[in-house]
Amino acid sequence: MRDVAVIGVGLSAWGELWDRSLRDLFVEAALNAVEDAGVDSVEAIFVGCMTGGLFAQQEHIGALVADYLGVAPIPATRTESACASAGAAFRTALMAVDSGNHDVVLVGGVEKMTDVDGGGATAALAAASDQEYEAFHGVTFPGLYAMMARAHMAKYGTTREQLGLVAVKNHENGSKNPHAQFPMKVTLEQVLGSVMVADPLRILDCSPITDGASAAVVCPLEMAEKIAKKAPVRVTGSGQATDSIALHQRKDLTFLESTAAAAARAYDMAGCGPGDLDVVEVHDCFTISEIMVMEALGLVEKGQGGPAVEAGETALGGRIPVNTSGGLKSKGHPVGATGVAQIHEIVTQLRGEAGDRQVAGARRGLAQNMGGTGASATVHILEVA
Secondary structure: OEEEEEEEEOOOOHHHOOOHHHHHHHHHHHHHHHHOOOOOOOOEEEEEEOOHHHHHHOOOOOHHHHHHOOOOOOOOEEEEEOOOHHHHHHHHHHHHHHHHHOOOOOEEEOOOOOOHHHHHHHHHHHHHOOOOOOOHHHHOOHHHHHHHHHHHHHHHHHHHHHHHHHHHHHHHOOOOOEEEOOOOOOOOHHHHHHHHHEEEEEEEEEOOOOOEEEEEEEEHHHHHHHHHHOOOEEEEEEEEEEEEOOOOOOOOOOOOHHHHHHHHHHHHHHHHHHHOOOOOEEEOOOOHHHHHHHHHHOOOOOOHHHHHHHHHOOOOOOOOEEEEOOOHHHOOOOOHHHHHHHHHHHHHHOOOHHHOOOOOOOOOOEEEEEOOOOEEEEEEEEEOO
8 A cells, every 4th residue: 555645736727618628628637737747657547527428428538538648558447426526536546556556647527518508507417316306306406405405594594694605705715716717706795686596596606517627646655756846745535435316315404424424534544633624625516515515524513514604714714714716616617527626726725836815834635526416425635745
């Protein structure tokens, strides 16, 4: 078993990129990561992609990206875990290096979501829910998360304003991120007055449709100290877990069991707890998601996510900054790429390269990536080597 480090990270452009293809986006992110790492070759590729077939009519993603990177015949494998596809790819890459099967591995994710209309995008994303019990009956993801929000509000007294403050905070952070799709600041009044999507969630509670790719280069820590162009960031904890895919089968609509289980494994592996973290990236596909993930990670007690946001505990300069990148809400959410984009932000923070959104003295960070309504989750802990 070997210690594993991230030695390079990269992103493509993110947004509504009508003139860019899925393969173009991944190649851009991959080349940026390889350049950042200072290496000239990789031995394997793992790439997350949720619904290339439904969004871009393109399956066989592994072979596609290896071909257009010009690195065939190295092995290239696609991973899928809905919106946690890139998080699962990152975990798989870690195991490939940890086991000794490969030394230098490229890992990332990609999604081209704007090649279909709004109805097509809704249908593609619904593939991450239970088709027979949820999607067939017309329940969309905003609808599912709205049910979770209503349950949380009823059980804990979480307020509509607290949900809105998640969006305000994340857009404030995103305004400092040159990679963000929607870097504009928003006010609480704007969030509360935006178009209703699924009560209580409004359009400014929802992450956008995004084209984009992310990438990272990982290798053994011992090798990283010799070949990396920049200071390596060690991966000290990794966890992955699942839960019932349909909401009606869960014991508690207000708690994300898969995130809690994945976090427990990652904390145990890293030898730390939630109180030891300096910066956290979580899967805020909807504002209620960030609040529930904070509770599942143990950053706050159950039911205290909303009050923590309202008190400024999760803002830059707060007790535990959450989603310094702007999160999915402001930075964007190309679903298959989000997990490694979160790794990109944590690495950037631990290197001290985050500019105006830098968390002072950050030495340990966590990235939580989630599929569907939490039917799958990955959690990774990274530290300054």
